[in-house]
Amino acid sequence: MEQTKFLLDESQLPRRWYNIVADMPNPPQSPLHPGTGEPIGPDDLAPLFPMALILQEVSEEAEIAIPDEILDIYSLWRPTPLYRAHRLEQAAGTKSRIFYKYEGVSPPGSHKPNTAVAQAYYNKKEGRTRLSTETGAGQWGSALAFACKLIGLECKVYMVRISYEQKPFRRSMIQLWGAEVVPSPSNDTESGRAILEEFPDTPGSLGMAISEAVEDAAQRDDTSYSLGSVLNHVLLHQTVIGQEAIAQMELAGAFPDVVIGCVGGGSNFAGLAFPFIREKIAGREIDVLACEPAACPTLTRGLFAYDFGDTSKLTPLVAMHTLGHDFVPAPIHAGGLRYHGVAPLISQLVQDGLIRAEAYVQSEVFAAAMLFANSEGIIPAPESSHAIHGALKAAREADEAGEQRTILFNLSGHGHFDMTAYDNYFAGKLEDVALDEEEMQRALRAIEGLPTPA
Amino acid sequence: MEQTKFLLDESQLPRRWYNIVADMPNPPQSPLHPGTGEPIGPDDLAPLFPMALILQEVSEEAEIAIPDEILDIYSLWRPTPLYRAHRLEQAAGTKSRIFYKYEGVSPPGSHKPNTAVAQAYYNKKEGRTRLSTETGAGQWGSALAFACKLIGLECKVYMVRISYEQKPFRRSMIQLWGAEVVPSPSNDTESGRAILEEFPDTPGSLGMAISEAVEDAAQRDDTSYSLGSVLNHVLLHQTVIGQEAIAQMELAGAFPDVVIGCVGGGSNFAGLAFPFIREKIAGREIDVLACEPAACPTLTRGLFAYDFGDTSKLTPLVAMHTLGHDFVPAPIHAGGLRYHGVAPLISQLVQDGLIRAEAYVQSEVFAAAMLFANSEGIIPAPESSHAIHGALKAAREADEAGEQRTILFNLSGHGHFDMTAYDNYFAGKLEDVALDEEEMQRALRAIEGLPTPA
Numbered sequence: 001m002e003q004t005k006f007l008l009d010e011s012q013l014p015r016r017w018y019n020i021v022a023d024m025p026n027p028p029q030s031p032l033h034p035g036t037g038e039p040i041g042p043d044d045l046a047p048l049f050p051m052a053l054i055l056q057e058v059s060e061e062a063e064i065a066i067p068d069e070i071l072d073i074y075s076l077w078r079p080t081p082l083y084r085a086h087r088l089e090q091a092a093g094t095k096s097r098i099f100y101k102y103e104g105v106s107p108p109g110s111h112k113p114n115t116a117v118a119q120a121y122y123n124k125k126e127g128r129t130r131l132s133t134e135t136g137a138g139q140w141g142s143a144l145a146f147a148c149k150l151i152g153l154e155c156k157v158y159m160v161r162i163s164y165e166q167k168p169f170r171r172s173m174i175q176l177w178g179a180e181v182v183p184s185p186s187n188d189t190e191s192g193r194a195i196l197e198e199f200p201d202t203p204g205s206l207g208m209a210i211s212e213a214v215e216d217a218a219q220r221d222d223t224s225y226s227l228g229s230v231l232n233h234v235l236l237h238q239t240v241i242g243q244e245a246i247a248q249m250e251l252a253g254a255f256p257d258v259v260i261g262c263v264g265g266g267s268n269f270a271g272l273a274f275p276f277i278r279e280k281i282a283g284r285e286i287d288v289l290a291c292e293p294a295a296c297p298t299l300t301r302g303l304f305a306y307d308f309g310d311t312s313k314l315t316p317l318v319a320m321h322t323l324g325h326d327f328v329p330a331p332i333h334a335g336g337l338r339y340h341g342v343a344p345l346i347s348q349l350v351q352d353g354l355i356r357a358e359a360y361v362q363s364e365v366f367a368a369a370m371l372f373a374n375s376e377g378i379i380p381a382p383e384s385s386h387a388i389h390g391a392l393k394a395a396r397e398a399d400e401a402g403e404q405r406t407i408l409f410n411l412s413g414h415g416h417f418d419m420t421a422y423d424n425y426f427a428g429k430l431e432d433v434a435l436d437e438e439e440m441q442r443a444l445r446a447i448e449g450l451p452t453p454a
Numbered sequence: 455m456e457q458t459k460f461l462l463d464e465s466q467l468p469r470r471w472y473n474i475v476a477d478m479p480n481p482p483q484s485p486l487h488p489g490t491g492e493p494i495g496p497d498d499l500a501p502l503f504p505m506a507l508i509l510q511e512v513s514e515e516a517e518i519a520i521p522d523e524i525l526d527i528y529s530l531w532r533p534t535p536l537y538r539a540h541r542l543e544q545a546a547g548t549k550s551r552i553f554y555k556y557e558g559v560s561p562p563g564s565h566k567p568n569t570a571v572a573q574a575y576y577n578k579k580e581g582r583t584r585l586s587t588e589t590g591a592g593q594w595g596s597a598l599a600f601a602c603k604l605i606g607l608e609c610k611v612y613m614v615r616i617s618y619e620q621k622p623f624r625r626s627m628i629q630l631w632g633a634e635v636v637p638s639p640s641n642d643t644e645s646g647r648a649i650l651e652e653f654p655d656t657p658g659s660l661g662m663a664i665s666e667a668v669e670d671a672a673q674r675d676d677t678s679y680s681l682g683s684v685l686n687h688v689l690l691h692q693t694v695i696g697q698e699a700i701a702q703m704e705l706a707g708a709f710p711d712v713v714i715g716c717v718g719g720g721s722n723f724a725g726l727a728f729p730f731i732r733e734k735i736a737g738r739e740i741d742v743l744a745c746e747p748a749a750c751p752t753l754t755r756g757l758f759a760y761d762f763g764d765t766s767k768l769t770p771l772v773a774m775h776t777l778g779h780d781f782v783p784a785p786i787h788a789g790g791l792r793y794h795g796v797a798p799l800i801s802q803l804v805q806d807g808l809i810r811a812e813a814y815v816q817s818e819v820f821a822a823a824m825l826f827a828n829s830e831g832i833i834p835a836p837e838s839s840h841a842i843h844g845a846l847k848a849a850r851e852a853d854e855a856g857e858q859r860t861i862l863f864n865l866s867g868h869g870h871f872d873m874t875a876y877d878n879y880f881a882g883k884l885e886d887v888a889l890d891e892e893e894m895q896r897a898l899r900a901i902e903g904l905p906t907p908a
Contacts, residue, residue: 007463426626
């Protein structure tokens with residue numbers, strides 16, 4: 001019997017988060033104030049975030065200690081298992097070795113609580129008693145609800161109305177962990193009421209929900225805003241994934257030639273990849289591949305430009321790959337990958353040639369998900385299935401080149417709350433949408449006149 | 455930081471199933487032929503099951519080797535973790551120590567694949583190419599679909615019509631793993647057509663679905679019937695749970711005073727409890743507690759009698775605690791516990807005073823589930839939540855007696871496909887149904903005139 005799972009004991013939990021800023025060949029560009037266009041400092045972010053997170057956001061230290069209270073909660077599901085995908089390799093008929101890190105073992109079912117717990121902890125420590133956030137498909141909202149319940153904070157989630165109605169079980173999860181969840185736009189905020197007055201039947205959007213959550217936090221002293229991806233400190237918290245994976249690959253007597261993750265905002269990808277990119281910067285040869293949907297091809301076709309993080313232009317301007325802050329991606333099932341931009345740290349590393357990207361259509365992604373579920377057993381989330389497809393494609397390319405590669409990907413979550421997507425796949429109802437060039441050029445007009453990265 | 459998870463490496467997977475028949479003070483009574491009332495032998499079961507499983511069903515050997523091919527598939531999720539429930543203890547304010555074994559990490563989300571994989575393996579080995587089974591809520595049907603996919607068998611699941619319609623995502627899981635699933639009663643069998651002709655609008659029942667699955671298997675040479683609980687060989691396969699738990703409790707430097715599981719047919723309970731009852735028979739003091747719903751109080755109020763396993767009187771007569779084969783339990787949310795009988799092995803051990811039983815109503819069970827989800831994080835299945843409530847009650851009783859006990863329970867599955875039940879709990883819509891005495895006496899009339907256990 002060949003070994004399948006490579007486990008670490010909780011005594012082997014990483015004790016520090018890894019901050020890639022310390023090692024980047026070119027540091028990320030400073031965020032700019034949305035009004036003045038001037039570089040912003042920690043104080044500009046103080047109304048929204050606690051100072052500990054702001055200092056992590058701008059830190060240049062390579063390692064930041066993880067407080068014991070956070071490790072204590074991580075130990076409920078971390079270290080997560082790393083698998084050798086023997087059965088998938090066989091089903092795909094590849095000579096390459098495929099490994100995956102499985103983040104779906106957390107109670108909310110994805111990597112998201114790695115940062116949710118950290119954010120809740122620092123907010124509680126600085127006296128906040130309540131967090132506000134937005135959620136689309138519900139992965140992030142449920143992770144933050146879970147974290148707030150365990151840390152002891154109130155939580156309010158503005159959930160995009162169409163998801164609130166179509167994904168009732170993610171909503172139930174949020175309620176189960178004690179958070180308040182309302183469909184957005186709601187009557188609870190000024191921005192929500194204004195939108196409802198103009199568009200009473202709107203299905204909502206992530207942009208609208210962000211506006212409501214930011215307004216909620218800005219107007220209450222007891223409340224901070226919390227974001228589940230994109231920002232430096234969010235990516236930082238996810239680096240426990242890659243650090244564990246390095247130790248587990250050692251247990252397996254292997255090191256990856258290819259490291260793969262799916263990218264929406266970029267947090268699960270960064271979590272796995274950054275500790276490996278540290279090795280790459282130090283001289284080790286690794287192919288680092290970001291997988292995104294063809295319906296939202298931010299890294300493969302978007303511009304590297306200063307843009308807003310939200311549609312209502314409330315956030316600072318950040319230098320990132322973007323399709324324009326007005327861009328509304330087609331309603332593919334990988335809801336967590338439908339974001340117009342990508343984390344600035346990832347964007348800079350793509351600019352510097354340390355990460356490459358590929359874009360896939362839904363039918364190939366779901367075919368990969370089915371091959372995986374029918375060999376490894378686990379039902380993958382549609383988002384994570386982009387990484388599965390990336391790994392299978394990399395294995396095929398290695399076979400064609402007559403090479404045997406070691407491939408590692410991040411299985412960021414399970415698909416237990418995405419069965420409707422599978423039903424649509426079985427019924428032949430999935431559309432393969434690639435972003436239309438004209439539509440993209442139209443969307444990109446939104447960033448005309450904004451500052452240009454150096 | 456106190457340790458939370460006690461993990462075993464896959465090299466520590468149990469290599470043998472434990473057969474409690476070898477150690478029981480009184481052996482279980484022989485099953486009787488439904489027509490003649492005479493004891494049945496292996497040959498009587500041959501049309502339905504492969505001989506390897508029949509021999510396990512009647513074996514008196516204490517240990518039966520687990521084939522490597524089964525271990526190989528077990529290693530996808532086994533050994534499962536054992537947790538010390540620090541946060542639950544704190545939330546409950548108890549001085550007792552609470553541990554739980556978590557079977558929800560399997561791809562189908564429960565303990566069921568422990569036997570599904572073994573059954574699929576032996577059927578394949580003896581040349582069967584197809585299995586038929588019934589499923590109520592869908593846990594068993596999805597586990598068998600998963601096992602058949604990995605072993606390489608076709609699978610047909612007769613799913614109780616009301617569940618097929620109300621639990622579409624369990625149905626999707628069954629399809630995802632390649633099985634055919636039809637609402638029962640169906641037009642695919644004679645018994646199904648006969649029922650539909652008389653009751654075209656019937657919501658279906660487990661009894662009807664069993665009739666269809668048994669007919670399917672009896673009429674096709676390529677097909678065996680597969681059952682997810684009750685039978686001796688099914689309980690046998692589950693004993694990997696308790697054997698792992700004993701090794702993990704040793705890692706924790708502890709041994710349980712109380713061992714707890716929920717009981718429907720009895721397979722997850724037996725899986726955890728039997729290896730501990732082996733120690734109890736050898737002289738160790740352990741309180742072994744079976745938790746059942748007050749709506750279906752088989753062990754606490756049923757009779758120990760010979761009865762049929764199904765409503766259509768097709769199965770052999772077995773000596774067990776029963777409410778009568780006609781009994782239809784109230785539609786509580788713990789669908790997996792709605793069975794009129796209990797495994798004969800468990801029934802005999804209750805008769806012999808080695809197991810005691812308690813019955814709980816839904817509201818207390820869901821209150822326990824909420825306390826668990828809000829402290830340990832994991833969302834428990836409604837079935838498993840009976841064991842959580844049992845553990846909390848045992849802890850409270852220990853506190854009242856001024857004692858500190860070590861309590862271990864089986865968390866047999868997660869509740870990701872049971873969010874409707876939680877929604878009903880939040881909405882105050884759960885009814886606390888305890889079985890009415892008159893109704894029970896009416897149901898028990900079904901066993902009048904059947905043979906009596908010695």
